[in-house]
Amino acid sequence: MSEYQASPAELTGLHNLGLHRDEGNAQWPRLEPFCSERERTMALSLLPPPAAAAESLKSMACQSWLLRWELLILVSAVSECSSNSPPGKPTFNSCRSPDKETFTCRWVPNASDGEGTTYRLFYSKEKPTGDKECPDYRTMGRNSCFFDKNHTSVWVYYFLRVVASNAFGNTSSDVLKLDVANIVMADPPENVTLQLELSEGGPIIHVAWNPYQPRSNFGWVTPRYQARFENEDTDWIRDTGTDTHYSFYSTPPGKQYKVQVRCSLDNRPWSEWSNASFIQVPKSEAKRWPFWILVFICSAIIFFPTLCIMLIKRKCIKQWLLPPVPGPKIKGLDEHLLKNGRSEEITRVLVLNQAFPLTAPWKNQIEDYLVVCDNNLLLVEDQKYLNRMVVTKQFPSDANIDKEKLILQNDVDPKAQTQDTRESVDELNRVNKEKAQSVHLPLQNGYVDIPKLDVDRRHMDYSSVIDVTGEHTIVLEMQNNAPNCQKVHLNEKEDKCLSEDYISIKEVQSEHMSLLQDPCSINNKDCGKQEATYANFITNGYVDNTF
Amino acid sequence: MILQETSLEDTDMDRSKGRKLFMTVLCLVAVSGALPIADLLDRAAQHSDRLHSLSTLLTQEMDTHFPFMEQGTTPQPSQCHTSTLEGPTDKVQALQVSEHTLMSLLRSLLQSWAEPLAFLSASANTLPHPAHSSIFNKIQQLQQNSKSLRHGLDILSARMGPAAQVVSILPFYRNDPGDKISKLINLQFQLNCFRRDSDKIDSFLKVLRCRSGRMRPDLC
Numbered sequence: 001m002s003e004y005q006a007s008p009a010e011l012t013g014l015h016n017l018g019l020h021r022d023e024g025n026a027q028w029p030r031l032e033p034f035c036s037e038r039e040r041t042m043a044l045s046l047l048p049p050p051a052a053a054a055e056s057l058k059s060m061a062c063q064s065w066l067l068r069w070e071l072l073i074l075v076s077a078v079s080e081c082s083s084n085s086p087p088g089k090p091t092f093n094s095c096r097s098p099d100k101e102t103f104t105c106r107w108v109p110n111a112s113d114g115e116g117t118t119y120r121l122f123y124s125k126e127k128p129t130g131d132k133e134c135p136d137y138r139t140m141g142r143n144s145c146f147f148d149k150n151h152t153s154v155w156v157y158y159f160l161r162v163v164a165s166n167a168f169g170n171t172s173s174d175v176l177k178l179d180v181a182n183i184v185m186a187d188p189p190e191n192v193t194l195q196l197e198l199s200e201g202g203p204i205i206h207v208a209w210n211p212y213q214p215r216s217n218f219g220w221v222t223p224r225y226q227a228r229f230e231n232e233d234t235d236w237i238r239d240t241g242t243d244t245h246y247s248f249y250s251t252p253p254g255k256q257y258k259v260q261v262r263c264s265l266d267n268r269p270w271s272e273w274s275n276a277s278f279i280q281v282p283k284s285e286a287k288r289w290p291f292w293i294l295v296f297i298c299s300a301i302i303f304f305p306t307l308c309i310m311l312i313k314r315k316c317i318k319q320w321l322l323p324p325v326p327g328p329k330i331k332g333l334d335e336h337l338l339k340n341g342r343s344e345e346i347t348r349v350l351v352l353n354q355a356f357p358l359t360a361p362w363k364n365q366i367e368d369y370l371v372v373c374d375n376n377l378l379l380v381e382d383q384k385y386l387n388r389m390v391v392t393k394q395f396p397s398d399a400n401i402d403k404e405k406l407i408l409q410n411d412v413d414p415k416a417q418t419q420d421t422r423e424s425v426d427e428l429n430r431v432n433k434e435k436a437q438s439v440h441l442p443l444q445n446g447y448v449d450i451p452k453l454d455v456d457r458r459h460m461d462y463s464s465v466i467d468v469t470g471e472h473t474i475v476l477e478m479q480n481n482a483p484n485c486q487k488v489h490l491n492e493k494e495d496k497c498l499s500e501d502y503i504s505i506k507e508v509q510s511e512h513m514s515l516l517q518d519p520c521s522i523n524n525k526d527c528g529k530q531e532a533t534y535a536n537f538i539t540n541g542y543v544d545n546t547f
Numbered sequence: 548m549i550l551q552e553t554s555l556e557d558t559d560m561d562r563s564k565g566r567k568l569f570m571t572v573l574c575l576v577a578v579s580g581a582l583p584i585a586d587l588l589d590r591a592a593q594h595s596d597r598l599h600s601l602s603t604l605l606t607q608e609m610d611t612h613f614p615f616m617e618q619g620t621t622p623q624p625s626q627c628h629t630s631t632l633e634g635p636t637d638k639v640q641a642l643q644v645s646e647h648t649l650m651s652l653l654r655s656l657l658q659s660w661a662e663p664l665a666f667l668s669a670s671a672n673t674l675p676h677p678a679h680s681s682i683f684n685k686i687q688q689l690q691q692n693s694k695s696l697r698h699g700l701d702i703l704s705a706r707m708g709p710a711a712q713v714v715s716i717l718p719f720y721r722n723d724p725g726d727k728i729s730k731l732i733n734l735q736f737q738l739n740c741f742r743r744d745s746d747k748i749d750s751f752l753k754v755l756r757c758r759s760g761r762m763r764p765d766l767c
Contacts, residue, residue, distance in 0.1 A: 100750075101638055126625075153636040155747060181746055219757030219767025220638045220750065222596070266749065267600045 086169030186263040188274040205248040254283040588756040595749040627740035647710035
């Protein structure tokens with residue numbers, strides 16, 4: 001193309017139109033080679049040849065108008081052609097590896113780049129220089145480069161650059177240095193499914209998604225997941241570890257939840273959240289009502305008849321529950337009598353007509369007998385226990401008679417003592433009488449039993465002690481059948497005087513030994529020395545049969 | 548009846564004997580550490596995962612306060628002191644290399660970092676960094692974790708044979724720059740190197756775990 005020198009006017013005119021002359025060279029910017037020769041000549045022919053100075057002023061105005069018009073056409077002609085400059089610098093958008101085995105890099109072309117710009121990616125490992133070209137421009141779409149397994153190395157630095165080229169030149173981007181290990185980021189999980197379960201504890205949301213790498217043993221990367229449950233109030237994020245499912249319990253009912261899942265590989269940053277899935281949790285109250293109504297009806301069915309029965313039978317129940325306290329039952333005694341009767345009747349009924357049961361004598365109790373003591377003894381042994389025996393009718397030879405203690409007063413006057421002893425003896429008599437009535441000597445165990453005796457019989461069984469004469473002599477009063485004998489000497493053999501019921505003391509041999517006359521021998525009138533029973537007066541007062 | 552009782556007693560005795568035998572065998576197995584290798588590898592992989600997690604957190608914490616540390620300004624990775632240790636660079640290679648080689652490489656990497664970590668821990672204490680106490684804490688944890696992992700790998704390699712016992716400990720040159728900023732930059736660089744190596748260790752251990760498992764190795 002021939003050089004064309006423009007006039008200053010033309011220059012200013014063109015300048016006004018916005019076409020700048022390149023500072024570096026005095027030439028106009030070259031037109032694109034795509035413009036045809038014809039167009040160029042046409043454009044140039046539109047510009048008038050330089051006119052003479054004389055005619056310039058007049059024709060300048062006209063020419064300027066023409067100039068503008070022609071330049072306009074020129075510009076439009078020019079704009080129909082592509083730009084005539086090398087492309088702008090592309091920039092890297094992102095490089096990412098989803099599995100640490102492959103990676104993809106994407107770039108962004110310059111905005112001013114035309115349609116015809118081609119982009120090529122060159123890379124090298126470990127060294128900034130050396131050019132290998134991208135193996136795959138297509139898999140990941142436009143302006144991308146995909147490195148497959150064979151071309152990917154981890155822990156190795158890649159140096160990448162994109163070159164944009166057009167007819168006018170090439171423009172290279174900045175060099176990008178990357179390590180595949182640093183650009184690992186997972187894709188969001190796919191196929192997120194939701195399932196609602198209505199259980200007793202409340203509604204449960206079950207989330208499940210596809211595993212990041214199907215059939216993987218986590219030999220190279222280990223994916224970990226997070227699930228997110230969001231409603232208008234709250235936002236829960238839960239770690240699920242390596243599980244590809246999660247159950248969200250105790251969800252507040254009656255709300256709509258947005259559920260999303262994301263993934264992370266081996267402590268790398270988290271992926272983007274997956275596409276949202278929505279689920280509506282219903283209000284749970286409706287389910288509980290029928291159950292409680294049923295419970296209520298059943299309990300009513302049971303309760304009301306029971307109540308009726310209880311009302312009908314209330315007297316019976318009352319009697320069973322609270323039995324009346326039995327009143328006192330005394331034979332012959334009536335409530336009316338107590339209320340209205342006279343006191344004599346009541347007394348008669350209460351006391352006289354009752355048959356009191358036999359009171360068993362208190363066997364363990366040692367029956368104490370009163371001691372009949374001698375005056376002298378009393379004088380001698382002043383303040384000692386005196387152990388004596390009282391002989392009664394029913395006095396078997398081997399029975400034990402417990403002793404009776406008589407405690408004498410300390411300072412008793414001998415004379416007064418005599419008097420006292422007499423009185424005490426009288427008293428003893430009286431007491432003895434009463435006691436003898438109720439004394440019964442059992443044979444075997446030595447208890448003293450008091451039988452119930454009639455009043456009339458009293459006098460038959462024993463003689464009362466009239467007097468104590470001497471150390472060993474007791475004067476007994478004769479009763480009823482017994483012949484008149486006033487005196488019984490303990491150491492004499494006046495057997496005839498005695499009734500058969502008595503055992504007379506034949507002989508007192510020592511302080512603790514006295515002979516008793518065998519009653520069988522009395523009738524034989526053999527008052528000689530018989531084989532008598534000995535009574536051994538032991539100091540503690542037992543009478544023992546010692547043959 | 549009596550016969551029945553004695554036979555019952557016999558079976559009871561047998562059962563107790565059998566139980567005792569089983570317990571002694573179990574004790575011996577436990578004492579001798581004869582756990583299956585797969586279990587040992589699983590535990591080691593858990594340790595290495597934790598190690599990698601800690602180192603990632605550490606570098607992130609350091610980077611948050613120094614955003615000007617762009618990739619262009621970081622020193623070349625060939626300047627890491629472990630860069631001479633060649634190993635597999637992708638999964639295919641890792642599955643092809645023998646287990647002894649992998650184990651030897653792992654142990655070399657780990658043991659080469661024992662001394663540098665101690666040095667870095669000491670220098671981290673006096674760092675002009677806002678979070679220097681937290682960083683120091685994490686480096687301490689790193690040290691402990693790597694120590695226990697080393698111990699575990701020693702046991703493992705003893706089970707694997709003499710080829711796995713080959714360990715090359717690479718020298719670490721302590722460069723102690725004068726000013727504090729350079730110290731900081733150096734620390735960050737070293738921690739990045741360590742992060743890379745911990746990632747390698749983690750990946751290789753997981754490959755070993757997968758390969759030693761009963762499941763199909765082509766699914767690793």
